[in-house]
Amino acid sequence: MTRLQVSDIELILEQMNVYDRELLAKTGYRLSHIAAHAVGRSWTDVPDPGLIAVVPMTCGLGVISGFAETVAGILRFLGMNTFVPVSPDVKGFAEALERQAEIIFMADEERFIGVHLKTGQISDNSVATGRGFAAALDCLTGGLRERDVLILGAGPVGRAAAFAVLDFGGNVHVLDKDLTVSEKLAHEMLCQRGCSIGIEKGLDSALGKHRAIVVACPEGGLLRPDHLHTDTCIAAPGVPLGIQPHAIKKVEQRLIHDPLQLGVATMLYEILAKISPPA
Incomplete structure (x- = not known):
């Protein structure tokens, strides 16, 4: 998963209603609708x-202060009964x-990860985040069916987004700085x-040809103003945001970006979908 900083998450809970209205x-x-859409x-x-x-976990590189409380708050916003030990x-x-x-x-x-203890069903945040942002792009564009979609970055999040774009009927195009990673995804x-x-x-x-883009690479400021068009739609999971600051205004009404919310929501709905398959 992307290594978050305290500054990335410290305002999430007080801005949940604003974030939801913006979506x-x-x-x-x-x-909640987009996260459920991500899992069908x-x-x-x-x-x-x-x-x-x-x-809360203290192993590895140390604790991101407030992380567990923020995840619990997002789940609580979605109507769940949640606590932090x-x-x-x-x-x-x-x-x-x-x-x-x-x-x-x-x-x-x-x-x-999120795990349902009785069934053992697991949701991984990287996969859920890729699916969630592909679903957000599907909603943002009015539908990805038969649309060419560019995936920037073919790591775990980008890979999951690519498979989700296929599920939404889109045509996947991938660009990764390591060509062998793109070729591996194509083979899969x-x-x-x-x-x-x-x-x-x-x-x-690639950016000259595509108007629907998932920015799933960890490189901040990758996209310049001249890369963006009046009809460019972007779903950008994680941090840092891969768009230069002075280019954001060009697409701000056609940009979905957050550090944690949509990934957590999609994890939840993936677990709920798995423990209660549709009739």
């Missing part, structure tokens, strides 16, 4: 999962079990879905 204004859908469900067509624990790590996990949590969320710098698409994707080799030429 609605840009896409016609709220956070209606936001009303999910069960009450019971108690959810977000366990008093203690971190194993002791916190034990507290979650003792309080009979049904779902546990926890993260270190390598993985951020061919083997798993039986379809070919476009491999782009130059940033300027």
Whole structure:
């Protein structure tokens, strides 16, 4: 997962209502609707999962202050009954079990997962984030079906976004600074879905051809004003934002970007969808 900083998340909870209204204004859908759309469900067509624990972790590179509380707050905004154990790590996990949590969320710098304890269903944040932002782009553009979509970055988030774009009927084109990574994704698409994707080799030429873009690379300020057009739509998961600051105004009403909210929401809805398959 992307290594977040305290500054990336410290204002999330107090701005959740504003963020939700902005999503609605840009896409016609709220956070819960987009997250459910990412997993092929209606936001009303999910069960009450019971108690959810977000366990703080102190291993690895250290604690991002407020991370567990922020994740719990996002889940609470979505209507969930959520708590953060008093203690971190194993002791916190034990507290979650003792309080009979049904779902546990926890993260270190390598993985951020949610798991449903009774079924063992797991949602990985990188995969959920890719799917969530592809769903947001589908809503933002009025539909990706038969539309060419450029995926910038073919890491875990970009890979998940690419597969989700296929699910929404779009045509995938990928650009990664490591050509072998793009070729690996193309091979996976061919083997798993039986379809070919476009491999782009130059940033300027790729951006000149595409108006629907998922920016899934960790390089800040990658896109310049001259890369953007009056009809460019961008879904940009994670941080730093891959658009130069003076270029943001050019697409701000056609840009979906956040450091955590949509990924967490999609994790939740993925778990709920898996524990209650549609009839």
